[in-house]
Amino acid sequence: MKKIINNPDRALQEMVEGIAAAYPNEVKQLPETTVIVRKDAPVSNKVGIVSGGGSGHEPAHAGYIGKGMLDAAVSGEVFTSPTPDQVLEAIKAVDSGKGVFLVIKNYTGDVINFDMAAELAEAEGIEVEKVVVNDDVAVEDSSFTTGRRGIAGTVFVHKIAGAIAEQGGSLQEVKAVAEKVVENVRSMGMALTSCIVPAAGKPSFQLEDNEMEIGIGIHGEPGIERKEMATAHEIAKELTEKVLNDRDFSESDVAVMVNGLGATPEMELYIVNKSVQEILKEKGIKVYKTFVGEYMTSLEMAGCSVSLLKLDDEIKSLLNAESSAPAFRI
Amino acid sequence: MGLQVTEAVEWMKRINEKIHINKEYLTSLDQPIGDGDHGINMARGFQEVSNKITMENYENVAELLKDVAMTLMSKVGGASGPLFGTAFLKMSLVAKGSDTINHDNITRMLEEAVNGVKQRGKAVEGEKTLIDVWSPMVEYFKRVDRFKAGEIAGEAKKAMENTKDIMATKGRAAYFKEKSIGHIDPGAATSFYMFEALSEVIKAGEK
Numbered sequence: 001m002k003k004i005i006n007n008p009d010r011a012l013q014e015m016v017e018g019i020a021a022a023y024p025n026e027v028k029q030l031p032e033t034t035v036i037v038r039k040d041a042p043v044s045n046k047v048g049i050v051s052g053g054g055s056g057h058e059p060a061h062a063g064y065i066g067k068g069m070l071d072a073a074v075s076g077e078v079f080t081s082p083t084p085d086q087v088l089e090a091i092k093a094v095d096s097g098k099g100v101f102l103v104i105k106n107y108t109g110d111v112i113n114f115d116m117a118a119e120l121a122e123a124e125g126i127e128v129e130k131v132v133v134n135d136d137v138a139v140e141d142s143s144f145t146t147g148r149r150g151i152a153g154t155v156f157v158h159k160i161a162g163a164i165a166e167q168g169g170s171l172q173e174v175k176a177v178a179e180k181v182v183e184n185v186r187s188m189g190m191a192l193t194s195c196i197v198p199a200a201g202k203p204s205f206q207l208e209d210n211e212m213e214i215g216i217g218i219h220g221e222p223g224i225e226r227k228e229m230a231t232a233h234e235i236a237k238e239l240t241e242k243v244l245n246d247r248d249f250s251e252s253d254v255a256v257m258v259n260g261l262g263a264t265p266e267m268e269l270y271i272v273n274k275s276v277q278e279i280l281k282e283k284g285i286k287v288y289k290t291f292v293g294e295y296m297t298s299l300e301m302a303g304c305s306v307s308l309l310k311l312d313d314e315i316k317s318l319l320n321a322e323s324s325a326p327a328f329r330i
Numbered sequence: 331m332g333l334q335v336t337e338a339v340e341w342m343k344r345i346n347e348k349i350h351i352n353k354e355y356l357t358s359l360d361q362p363i364g365d366g367d368h369g370i371n372m373a374r375g376f377q378e379v380s381n382k383i384t385m386e387n388y389e390n391v392a393e394l395l396k397d398v399a400m401t402l403m404s405k406v407g408g409a410s411g412p413l414f415g416t417a418f419l420k421m422s423l424v425a426k427g428s429d430t431i432n433h434d435n436i437t438r439m440l441e442e443a444v445n446g447v448k449q450r451g452k453a454v455e456g457e458k459t460l461i462d463v464w465s466p467m468v469e470y471f472k473r474v475d476r477f478k479a480g481e482i483a484g485e486a487k488k489a490m491e492n493t494k495d496i497m498a499t500k501g502r503a504a505y506f507k508e509k510s511i512g513h514i515d516p517g518a519a520t521s522f523y524m525f526e527a528l529s530e531v532i533k534a535g536e537k
Contacts, residue, residue, distance in 0.1 A: 054408075077374075079365045080407040108501050109409035112450055116403075116412055140507075145499040197367055200357055204366040219365035221502060 001201045008198035012055050012077050019062045023326055027065050034082065035090045036062045037072040047165040047174050048072065048094030051103040051158055052087065053110050054079040056197070056299045057218055060155065063327025069162035070103075070325065078197050078299070079219040081109035087117030091126060099127035099171035103157050103178065105150025106134040107219075129171050131178040133157050135187040135307065137246040138215030138224045149217050152259040152296040153185035153307045156319075159328060163321035177314065184310040188242040190235060191216040191223060191261060191303030214238065216305075218261070218298040232268065236275030239306040244283065249310055253288040254280070255319060257307040262297035264304050269293065272304055289319060295327070332432025332477070337531050338391045339383055341431075342398055344527035346376040349520065359516040363503035368410065368516035375406035375414075391431050395422035409451065409501060410517060413460065416450045417443035437471040444468055451500065458498035458510060460517035463489040467525060479533035486525035493518040 005011050012034055019036055020029035027036050034055075042048060051061045052074030061073035071094035076082035091100045100121065104114045111132060118128040134141070135153030161178040169177070191213045194203040197220060204220035207213060212235070215224030230238075243249075258273045260266070273292050280287055288311055296305070311319070323330045333341060349356065349372050356369030379401045388394040395418050403415030420442040428435050444464045448454060455465050466489040467482075474481070491514065498510040501517075 076407045077371065078367070080367055080371055081409070081411075083404045083407050083411060085404045107409075108451065109407065109411075112409055112412045113407070116450075139505050146501060146504040149505070197365075197370075199370045200366050204361050217502075217505065219502070221365045221505065222362070224505070 001196050001198070003196070003198055005198055008201075011198050012075060015055060015058075016062070016075055026324065026326065027062070030089055030093055033086055033089050034075045035072060035086055035093065036065060036075075037090065037093045038065055038067075041071050041094045042096040043071065044096050045098060045168070046096055047098050047169065047171050048091070048096065048100040049103065049158070049162050049165050049174070050074065050087070050090045050094060050100055051154070052076070052082055052090070053105050053107070054081055054219070057296050059294065059327030060296045061158070064155065064158045064325045066323060066325030068166045068321055068323035068325070068330075069158055069328060078199065081107065081113045084113050084116035084120060087114055088120045091117060091121040091128065092124070095126045099129065101161060101165065101171060101174045101178065102128065102130035103154065103161060104130055104132045105154050106132045106147055107149065108146055127171060129175045131157065131161070131175065131182055133182050135182070135185045136217065137186050137188050137242050138217075151187045151189060151218050152257055152305045153187045153309065155257065155295045155328065156185050156255065156307070156309045157181045159323060160315060160318045162323065163318040166321065177318065181309065181315065184247075184315070185307060186243045186247050187305050187307035188239045189216045189218070189261065189303060189305030190214045190239060191301050192229075193263065193300075193302040195220045195262065195299035195301040197299070216261075216298075216301070216303060218296055220298060220301065232271040233275045236272045236306065237279060240276050240279045243306060243308050247310070249285050249308055251284065253286045253311045253316070255289045255291070255309040255311060256280070256287055257291045257295060257309075259296055259305045259307065260294040261301040261303040261305065262294065263300045263302040266293065269304055272306070276306055288316060332430030333391070333531060333535065334430055335388050335391055335394060337535055338394055338431055339388065341527055341531045342383055342394070343380055344530060345524050346380040348523040348527055349373050349376050352523065356516050356519055359514055359519055363498065363506050363510045363513050364516060365502060367408070368520070371406050371408055371410055372520050375402050375411060378405040390425070391428060392422045392425040395419075395425055410520070413447050413451050413517070414520075416446040417464065420446035433471065433475070433477050437468060440464060440468045440471060453500040456496060457500040458493050458496040458503055458515045458518075459500055460515070460521045462493050462496065462515065463518045463521035463525070477532050479529050479536060482529035482532070483526040486522045490514060490518045490522040
């Protein structure tokens with residue numbers, strides 16, 4: 001393992017301190033926690049938006065803290081959900097009395113820990129609502145199983161829930177629009193390499209030079225199907241078609257996100273984006289806004305995901321609203 | 331006959347030792363069907379448990395189990411922290427007022443633990459989770475009329491090995507569907523070490 005770290009056991013804490021030090025005018029770290037909140041939290045008369053999860057997905061989630069987006073991000077150990085006490089601290093720190101909204105990615109650990117924190121917060125008299133994001137079409141959608149994972153599409157939920165909260169939306173209004181985004185966003189990812197969890201010291205799985213993994217998550221877990229390496233166009237086609245087959249995007253305006261998983265050069269992301277745009281154009285789907293870059297990573301995994309969000313006038317306007325979050329400035 | 335508080339403390343310490351010795355193995359179980367950190371997280375959590383209980387002087391087993399529960403919930407993270415934490419918390423509630431952990435109360439303790447984990451994890455038997463060790467152990471303790479140190483570890487091991495044949499429908503392993511068959515569930519393996527440690531502590535007390 002070759003990583004720029006001091007000690008695997010300290011990686012999380014040191015990263016959180018580093019983030020707080022990078023944006024001293026925008027954010028602060030809650031003492032003795034791995035929680036980062038807006039410097040001016042709690043913002044009076046505003047619903048607080050809290051997200052988080054395991055670390056290793058940077059800039060998610062702390063990079064999305066700012067005016068018009070998140071109020072707090074809770075980081076767990078690498079790929080490990082944070083504990084309920086940490087999430088509770090975040091909820092308490094951002095509650096202005098108007099309630100707190102949790103954006104949770106659909107993983108058993110995240111759901112359990114955030115649910116427990118919500119129960120604890122409610123016991124303290126704070127009103128809490130939540131949405132669980134499950135945009136990954138690689139996984140079968142089933143109520144009998146854990147269901148689909150939350151991946152890069154989550155960033156759209158952060159943006160839009162954050163925007164309506166900033167405009168003074170009530171907790172129920174935030175919840176309604178966040179649910180609408182979850183309903184309308186789909187993603188699909190692939191990887192060229194695995195990644196190394198610092199404390200494990202070795203890759204989670206191995207891919208040969210001529211192989212790629214389709215349907216990858218964002219935790220170094222293997223994907224759904226291992227295939228022979230293909231061209232950027234073929235990869236873009238496969239990912240985009242899987243997304244399009246899952247939800248009807250025809251005749252719609254969409255936002256596109258081509259997300260790098262941590263070690264993919266922007267050059268390659270733009271090459272993928274070129275194909276994605278061509279495919280959408282052929283199908284008569286109108287691209288309203290495109291985001292290309294690293295939004296939801298998986299440590300040093302090489303690969304990418306493609307997300308599509310179906311837009312209506314409300315979501316368009318919220319997507320365009322100002323955001324001062326360092327990793328999503330609009 | 332049952333475990334006194336000092337023996338229950340010893341039980342927890344043995345769990346810690348076993349998880350540390352098998353940390354890499356547990357992580358390797360998690361790599362093909364999870365995200366490869368189960369051993370790391372459980373070792374971190376039980377190290378904290380060991381540190382915490384070494385500093386305290388417990389008057390009864392309920393207090394001990396409650397501290398174990400709270401430490402796991404606040405130090406492990408992921409799904410394992412709150413699920414194992416819930417199991418020990420429920421055991422602690424049943425143990426209230428008892429001086430020992432004995433055959434009579436352990437059945438009820440484990441039964442409540444299983445109910446708690448099912449509720450928290452929204453899972454049932456046969457989904458390739460830790461429940462598939464804990465639930466058969468409840469049944470086992472119901473079948474016998476006293477602690478039989480020689481059997482407990484064997485029963486738990488059998489249950490753990492049976493998780494190999496189950497297709498996962500809960501937790502991250504569920505993403506692999508049929509591909510999850512053939513792998514032991516990491517949470518079931520950790521559970522086996524817990525019962526193996528129990529078995530050893532009972533055996534030591536019989537001498």
